[in-house]
Amino acid sequence: MAAEKAPDTYGITAPYADELNDDITHWDRVGEFPHDKWKPLQRSGLFTLPFAPEYGGAGRTLTETMAALEGLGHTSRDAGLNFSASTQIVSVGIPLQAFGSEDLRGRYLPQVTSGEAITAHAITEPSHGSDVMNIRTTAVREGDEYVLNGGKMFITNAPVAGLFLLYVRTGKPGAFGLSTFLAERDTPGLTVGEPLETMGLRTSPISEVTLEDVRLPVGNRLGSEGAGFLIMDYVMKREVLFSFAVNLGEMAHRLKRVVEHATTRQQFGSAIGKNQAVAHKIADMRIAVETARKWLYDTGLKVEQGKDASLDVAATKIVVSEANQLTARHAIQIFGARGYLTGTGIERELRNATAGSIYSGTNEIQRNCIAALMGL
Numbered sequence: 432m433a434a435e436k437a438p439d440t441y442g443i444t445a446p447y448a449d450e451l452n453d454d455i456t457h458w459d460r461v462g463e464f465p466h467d468k469w470k471p472l473q474r475s476g477l478f479t480l481p482f483a484p485e486y487g488g489a490g491r492t493l494t495e496t497m498a499a500l501e502g503l504g505h506t507s508r509d510a511g512l513n514f515s516a517s518t519q520i521v522s523v524g525i526p527l528q529a530f531g532s533e534d535l536r537g538r539y540l541p542q543v544t545s546g547e548a549i550t551a552h553a554i555t556e557p558s559h560g561s562d563v564m565n566i567r568t569t570a571v572r573e574g575d576e577y578v579l580n581g582g583k584m585f586i587t588n589a590p591v592a593g594l595f596l597l598y599v600r601t602g603k604p605g606a607f608g609l610s611t612f613l614a615e616r617d618t619p620g621l622t623v624g625e626p627l628e629t630m631g632l633r634t635s636p637i638s639e640v641t642l643e644d645v646r647l648p649v650g651n652r653l654g655s656e657g658a659g660f661l662i663m664d665y666v667m668k669r670e671v672l673f674s675f676a677v678n679l680g681e682m683a684h685r686l687k688r689v690v691e692h693a694t695t696r697q698q699f700g701s702a703i704g705k706n707q708a709v710a711h712k713i714a715d716m717r718i719a720v721e722t723a724r725k726w727l728y729d730t731g732l733k734v735e736q737g738k739d740a741s742l743d744v745a746a747t748k749i750v751v752s753e754a755n756q757l758t759a760r761h762a763i764q765i766f767g768a769r770g771y772l773t774g775t776g777i778e779r780e781l782r783n784a785t786a787g788s789i790y791s792g793t794n795e796i797q798r799n800c801i802a803a804l805m806g807l
């Protein structure tokens with residue numbers, strides 16, 4: 432069903448389950464982006480959801496988009512692909528729609544909503560990860576152009592991306608010294624590094640991006656000069672909601688699998704779930720999933736309504752990433768040696784969950800943010 436007509440967006444990727452889940456263990460082992468699996472996601476309309484119809488979008492709300500991404504997490508066992516898909520929606524499309532000029536939106540948004548151009552956003556640098564305000568990559572204005580120099584690190588989708596949103600310094604260190612630029616992959620001076628080998632999310636490729644005298648027209652800037660931090664804040668709120676909604680779907684699927692196993696696997700003459708030590712782990716998994724759900728959709732609604740949700744977003748990020756890690760650990764324990772085998776796909780979930788406390792602002796930085804909002 433087309434994304435713009437589906438009464439409930441949750442199920443839009445479900446019809447593509449077989450294609451998405453084909454040969455998962457192989458793709459995880461080789462650690463490559465599965466290009467063929469991008470196609471069913473394009474056909475599902477997932478990438479169109481939160482965008483305006485004039486750019487090929489489905490005009491759905493933020494929480495409807497979250498529901499679709501939760502559905503993707505439940506359907507697709509390829510957490511790397513799922514992460515790349517949420518990055519596709521949020522990294523360029525969301526800021527382009529909110530802050531891009533009419534010219535930029537008209538030229539690039541249709542490529543984003545169709546999924547034809549894979550997108551990435553480049554914020555982190557080798558010397559500045561958590562310390563985002565002090566990033567060093569610069570853009571210096573020369574007439575009608577900016578000249579960009581520097582380097583970015585750990586950029587999701589970069590090895591396969593056609594469009595990049597670059598967060599760079601146009602002013603002094605601090606919140607108002609950052610600006611945001613859109614660059615095509617083949618812009619002279621923009622070099623994408625080789626994919627970096629990773630522990631988890633192995634089908635979501637990440638790499639360095641180097642900028643050497645990259646010349647971009649002034650018109651490629653999103654928003655005004657110095658608006659980079661405001662744009663980043665807008666994007667990060669949605670990145671947390673979208674990528675961790677995916678994790679909610681993945682956790683709900685994991686819980687189902689665990690319950691099924693605990694009620695069928697027999698030891699000492701009864702199902703292992705009859706043991707309190709096992710049942711309590713499953714009860715904790717259920718609490719973790721439901722807590723994640725409440726935070727995600729409560730915060731999603733607040734953001735959708737334009738309410739102040741800075742503390743909520745930080746708390747949601749911590750709650751869901753830690754729930755994902757806890758439920759993945761419990762799943763391995765409950766599956767025993769079978770959980771430790773690569774073939775069952777259970778151990779992969781723990782590897783995939785590990786990065787969630789690092790990306791989108793580490794959990795330590797999120798706790799700092801909550802403490803600061805509390806006046807500490």
Ligand SMILES: Cc1cc2nc3c(=O)[nH]c(=O)nc-3n(C[C@H](O)[C@H](O)[C@H](O)COP(=O)(O)OP(=O)(O)OC[C@H]3O[C@@H](n4cnc5c(N)ncnc54)[C@H](O)[C@@H]3O)c2cc1C
Pocket residue numbers: 551552553554555559560561562584585586587588632637786789790791792793794795796799
């Ligand atoms: C899978 C994955 C995908 C990513 N995708 C992207 C992407 O698409 N684009 C992009 O720009 N970046 C991306 N990143 C990078 C990510 O944003 C950074 O890894 C993150 O911001 C942390 O930076 P760092 O790794 O340099 O760690 P550091 O900043 O060096 O921190 C190391 C440790 O010290 C702690 N720490 C640092 N400062 C403080 C402090 N003040 N108080 C308390 N603790 C502190 C951190 O919490 C962390 O535990 C990705 C990372 C991963 C793992």
